[in-house]
Amino acid sequence: MVRVAGVRWSVEECFQAAKRQVGLDHYQVRHWTSWHRHITLAMLALAFLTALAADANPTRPADPLHPARSHDPITLSVPEIRHLLAAVFVPPAFTAARLLHWSTWRRRHQAAARRSHYQRRSVDEPAG
Incomplete structure (x- = not known):
């Protein structure tokens, strides 16, 4: 149970980051297809930014x-x-x-x- 709760916490942190950085919660749609497109593009944008951040900082501090x-x-x-x-x-x-x-x-x-x-x-x- 503790492990599952810990995993849930990391998922919640990812959703909060997506809401703050790429507007995951900024949609006004009426159909599932439109909602799916918005969520997909927002998550792709967050993945792109995260990959750029990881690539820009390849070394850890000594x-x-x-x-x-x-x-x-x-x-x-x-x-x-x-x-x-x-x-x-x-x-x-x-x-x-x-x-x-x-x-x-x-x-x-x-x-x-x-x-x-x-x-x-x-x-x-x-x-x-």
Whole structure:
């Protein structure tokens, strides 16, 4: 039962990611065929973004237990790739160089927040 509950949790997380990233729940259809097409395209889009994220980050950090030591930006995530692709296909008011600079700045900022979070957690945890 515990294993089944754990599997259900991962499925729920996948559905939530699909709703946030590719609009899985943004449909207004009346027929099963239309619903099936929308769901299929949304899941294909999520699979494409996930594959791009996995391909963009092939290496793992040398010390996964202490990510607070790294000053590199966080790896490209599905939301970040979706944002970059949207900016490429919908002409932004920014140049490509400025967009990439912003993306790097944002990921470095997120990495600094993660480092701070892990450092604070390591201070707050009692020695055991």
